[in-house]
Amino acid sequence: MRYQELAVLAEFTYTIPALSRGYADQTLYVNVGHDQIVARPVSDDMKERFVGGRGFDLWLLWHAVNDATRWDSPENEIVISSGPCGGTSQYPGSGKSIAATISPLTDIVIDSNAGGHFGPYLKFAGWDAIELQGLAERDVIVTIDASAGRGGEGRVRIIEVPDDCPVDTHVLGHWINSTFAASESDRQLMAFVSTGSGSRATRMGCLNFSLYDRKRRDLRYKQAGRGGIGTVFRHKRIRAVIVHTTPFGADTNGPADPARIARTGADMRQEITRWDPVQNRMRSRGTSYLVQIMNDYDLLPVKNFQFGTHEDAPQISGDVWEQRFTQNMPDGCWYGCTLACAHAVDNYRVQTGPYAGGCVIVDGPEYETIAGVGSNCGIFDPAAILEINFYCDTYGIDTISFGTSMAFAMECFEAGVLTEDLTGGIDLSFGNADGALAVLHQMAEGVGFGLILGQGIRRMKQIFVERFDADPCFVDDIGMEAKGLEYSEYMTKESLAQQGGYGLTNKGPQHDEAWLIFMDQVNNQIPTFEDKAEALHYFPMWRTWFGLCGFCKLPWNDVVDPENALSVDPAKVPHHVENYIQIFSGVTGHEVTADDLIRMSERVYNLQRVFNLRLGKGQRDHDRVPYRSQGPVTPAEYLSRQDRYDRQLRDWLGLDPNTMTTEEKLAAHREHRTDQYERLIDAVYARRGWTSNGIPTPDTLRALDLADASILEVVQRYL
Ligand code: SF4
Structure with missing residues (x-):
């Protein structure tokens, strides 16, 4: 079928603008419930205060929803934006898209980023962001066709999905290519967002962002995994959003000073080429290099975060994946990324499920997937990890939420909370990859125990207590979620700062806000509460x-010149911060300082906190974390590190462990560790300018130029 034969439900034409200093100066609003398409201007105020990307997402979402909006409300939106530097191909790592919505897992705003070509292409097509609102009555595809080039006529359409259109991403991609791309160059200039069948009956659906791999002449996908954005997408009955742009180059983003960007980018590319081969070898192993390091430092989650190391970890380490990944391919998720960590396994023969026997590309696995569906589930078989990775992606299921939820279910199974009667005959012992895959296929079909696991840990805990007679304290302690979002894959028991790095986030425990374990636990660089609070201010803002x-x-x-160690503040990598100042100024024409960058983030970060308050969350109670993330829950955990824990009882509390039972030792640790976390919360809130209940004060908001009446009104409800 060719696209000309498809039923068009709505159409909108526009003049494709040239980009100026990183912006198209308009956003695209699509309501799939009302078949409505509108262009909206971007004001200077919006650019100055919210910059782009996550800032634009939040600001547009703020105006789209009301206090009672939930994830499945028609007015909830999915907003996707790349930001002013997105689409720059001279500096490594400048092509991310950021998606946001109200999450079905957390009931607050989730943001999640992805590589792939969609975000930059969307901007090249003339849009700084896209808002997707409404609930369609039948499945639709949104197309944005800017193939006419600058000054030409662009066309946005809502198209009815025909019966032969597949759902799962890897087959949908081939259908899209054959339907919408007439030539190889069309395929290279097209990108789309989709999800899969697994997002229909679960709350952990992810979005897949496509990229056309010129070397492989095939499609690949990067995931905006966290928080169930794919579930919202599927609920809106959007099968795909496709953008088709024209040939682009170094100046397409309209930078103010292209030479400055080229100079800075050349330096950085040289640095990566020189140091990556002798540091983490990400160009050949990707983030899988982290497995061995985490295992060596007792930080690799094993069997639902009980343990931090395992003798079989070398079987899934970076060296193993280096052998499996296809080498000599420029595996960047956007053009110009010299770090090129986005590796894949080609010609993978699928072993199970509806695509058994097929030959596919598996994107990844990355560290989070290896640790989440691997070690954390007691699975140390690379083939099983690949199979789960492939199916999570094509079904549109977040590998982190799946892995952490499965690990929780497995521990419950081994503890007798779950039995084969309750799982429908599936053995969920740790290490049973067949059991994990059986549940994964059920999630895509919307049947059996897959329906329960797909609800995520917070809702599983409730089901296990109410229907399966589970001990509520036990499942609360070991269920690794906060705010309703499953933990990403790092052990935090020995790093108080990282407990805050997960707990004191706006969206839930995801490492992209703060990763302080080495500074805190390994290098002891932030020993006091004030030090930790400062780190929990700076790094979340910087990463934002x-x-x-x-x-x-x-x-x-992830790659730094060794001379960085001699700088005043090596953890911040000052030389690279300077690079970003150069790139931002070179694109936008605004001269900025390092402090300006932090202030931009602080404004957006505080807006997100107030957004949580508006939706009834965002207070101190919501920043608490499961005890498994703070210390040992079970005697087995204690005994696995008895020397360390006994020493801590002596050093920290002046107790004699020789006179105590294991239960007494567990209780002493719990009292101390939970108290430490509360003191950390106090210090962090004070540093961030929030009340002791976690509310941004009006003074804080005014200082950030965030004193809009609608924002202050929300805050006043809590003061
Ligand atoms: S290839 Fe890796 S380093 Fe480069 S932008 Fe993508 S994720 Fe980042």
């Missing part, structure tokens, strides 16, 4: 800034 502009975090600190 990447999401405002369209940058990937990895080139910031």
Whole structure:
């Protein structure tokens, strides 16, 4: 079928603008419930205060919803934006898209970033962001056709999905290519967002962002995984959003000073080429290099975060994946990324489920997937990890939420909370990859125990207590979620700062806000509460800034010149911060300082906090974390690190462990560790300018130029 034969439900034409200093100066609003398409201007105020990316997402969402909006309300939106630097191809890692919505897992705003070509292409097509609102009555595809080029006529359409259109992403992609792309160059200039069948009956649906891999001449996908954005997408009955742009180059983003960007980018590319081969080897192993490091430092989640190391970890380490990944391919998720960590396994033969026997590309696995569906579930078989990775992606299921939820279910199974009677005959012992896959296929079909696991840990806990007679304290302690979002894959028991790095986030425990374990636990660089609070102010703001502009975090600190160690503040990587100042100024024409970058983020970060308050969350109670993230829950956990825990009882509390039972030791640790976390919350709130209940004060908001009446009114409800 060709696209000309498809039923068009709505059409909108526009003149494709040239980009100026990183912006198209308009956003695209599409209501799939009302078949409505509108262009909206971007004001200077919006650019100055919210920058782009996550900032634009939040600001547009803020105006789209009301206090009672929930994830499945028609007015909830999915907003996607790349930011002013998105689409820059001279500096590594400048092509991220950031998506946001009200999450079906957390009932607050979730933001999640992805590589792939969609965000930059959307901007090249003339749109700084897209808002997707409404609930369609039948499945639709949104197309944005800017193939006419600058000054030409662009066309946005809502198209009815025909019966032969597949749902799961890897087959949908081939259908889209054959339907909408007449030539190889069309395929290269097209990108789309989709999800899969797994997002229909679960709350952890992800979005897949496509990229056409020129070397492989095939499609690949990067995921905006967190918080169920794919579930919202599917609920809106959007099968795909496709953008088709024209050939682009270094100046398409309209930078103010292209030479400055080229100079800075050349330096950085040289640095990566020189140091990556002798540091993390991300160009050949991707983020899988982290497995061995985490295992060595007792930080790799094993069996639902009980343990931090396992003798079989080398079987899933970076060296193993280096052998599996196809080498000598420029595996960047956007053009010009020299770090090129986005590896894939080609010609993978699918073993199970509806696509068994098929030959596919598996994107990844990345560290989070290896640790989440691997070690955390007691699975150390690379083939099983690949199979789960492939199906999570094509079904549109977040590998982190799936892995952490499965690990929780497995521990419950081994503890007798779940039985085969309750799982429908599936053995969910740790290490049983067949059981995990059986549940994953059920999630896509919307049947059996897959329906329960797909609700995520917070709702599973409730089901287990109410229907399966589980001990509420036990499942609360071991269920690794906060705010309703499943933990990403790092052990935090010995890093109080990282407990805050997960707990004191706006969206839930995701490492893209703060990762302080080495500074805190390994290098002891932030020993006091004030030190930790300062780190929990600076680093979340700094990392937020990447999401405002369209940058990937990895080139910031995953490869550094060794001379960085001699700088005043090596954890911040000052030389790279300077690079970002140069790129931002070079694109937008605004001269900025390092402090300006933090202030941009602080404004957006506080807006997100107030957004949570508006939706009835965002107070101190919501920043608490499960005890498994703070300390040992079970005697087995205690005994696995008895020497360390006994020493801590002596050093921290002046107790004699030789006179105590294991239960007494567990209780002493719990009292101390939970108290420490409360003191950390106090210190962080004070540093962030929030009340002791976590409410941004009016003074804080005014100082951030965020004193809009609608924002202050929300805050006043809580003061
Ligand atoms: S470092 Fe990796 S994830 Fe980041 S932009 Fe480059 S290829 Fe993509």
